[in-house]
Amino acid sequence: MAFKNKVAIITGAASGMGLLAARNLCAEGAKVILTDVNKAAAEAAAEDIRGNGGDAMGMEVDVRNYAQVENAARAALEKYGRIDLLLNFAGGAEGRMLKCPAPFHEMPIDVIDWGLDVNLKGAVYFCRAVLGTMIRQKSGVIINLGSVTGMEGGGNGAVNYSAAKSGLVGLTKSIALCGAPYGVRACCVSPGPVLTRPDMANMKTRLGRAAEPREVVDLILYLCSDKAAFITGTNYMIDGGRSCGGME
Numbered sequence: 001m002a003f004k005n006k007v008a009i010i011t012g013a014a015s016g017m018g019l020l021a022a023r024n025l026c027a028e029g030a031k032v033i034l035t036d037v038n039k040a041a042a043e044a045a046a047e048d049i050r051g052n053g054g055d056a057m058g059m060e061v062d063v064r065n066y067a068q069v070e071n072a073a074r075a076a077l078e079k080y081g082r083i084d085l086l087l088n089f090a091g092g093a094e095g096r097m098l099k100c101p102a103p104f105h106e107m108p109i110d111v112i113d114w115g116l117d118v119n120l121k122g123a124v125y126f127c128r129a130v131l132g133t134m135i136r137q138k139s140g141v142i143i144n145l146g147s148v149t150g151m152e153g154g155g156n157g158a159v160n161y162s163a164a165k166s167g168l169v170g171l172t173k174s175i176a177l178c179g180a181p182y183g184v185r186a187c188c189v190s191p192g193p194v195l196t197r198p199d200m201a202n203m204k205t206r207l208g209r210a211a212e213p214r215e216v217v218d219l220i221l222y223l224c225s226d227k228a229a230f231i232t233g234t235n236y237m238i239d240g241g242r243s244c245g246g247m248e
């Protein structure tokens with residue numbers, strides 16, 4: 001029960017790694033607010049966790065909307081009285097998520113905005129909304145989900161995704177600087193392909209496979225734990241060696 005009575009806010013928690021992190025944190029004793037733009041799925045996931053004995057609530061939050069972001073932070077404080085962890089999972093490549101196959105130079109501006117706003121501005125908004133509470137508590141951990149694509153470029157359909165994900169590295173270092181005097185830590189975790197979707201198996205890595213979601217979530221939970229108390233401001237590649245270079 002490494003996270004007994006810790007309170008976590010998770011964005012993009014209705015599916016994939018965000019949902020797995022919510023489940024695993026609850027299994028380790030945490031109280032979790034699952035936020036997602038998909039209200040029905042976030043609430044259903046929280047209900048499922050409660051059905052298995054966990055403490056969770058689901059909330060509709062579009063990370064691009066600061067009023068909704070602030071509302072989630074307020075709800076966490078009203079229900080649980082503190083915020084120990086913020087995990088920023090909401091994101092995805094704009095071309096795929098919005099089913100827009102256009103090349104970058106023909107991409108509608110609203111698709112470009114989506115790529116930047118969900119992947120970067122949403123994390124900035126949530127950091128803004130919780131950092132004051134963590135500073136007052138003199139403790140807290142923020143994890144931003146980067147990507148190997150933020151390090152190597154994304155090409156058509158993922159130009160803004162790549163720009164945003166590399167931006168999260170700067171955001172992470174900046175929040176680490178703001179939080180360090182108060183014992184608040186921030187880390188970025190940048191995965192290569194992860195099997196939250198079967199097609200990720202097509203992306204090459206040096207180890208010849210994609211990651212299982214639990215492999216990434218295990219790293220994140222380690223960084224959230226007291227075992228990682230001396231780690232802040234760093235970006236962790238977890239990409240099967242893809243960032244060593246030379247991969248297609």
Ligand SMILES: NC(=O)c1ccc[n+]([C@@H]2O[C@H](COP(=O)([O-])OP(=O)(O)OC[C@H]3O[C@@H](n4cnc5c(N)ncnc54)[C@H](O)[C@@H]3O)[C@@H](O)[C@H]2O)c1
Nearest residue numbers: 012014015016017037062063089090091092147193194196
């Ligand atoms: N799967 C991979 O191969 C991989 C690789 C590198 C990085 N990542 C990153 O890890 C994170 C999680 O990936 P995943 O594969 O588990 O994703 P996923 O697609 O399963 O989950 C993303 C969640 O974000 C939510 N979301 C979308 N727009 C939102 C918005 N405006 N506000 C709030 N929530 C919103 C979706 O509803 C969804 O539940 C993402 O940031 C992704 O970019 C994934």
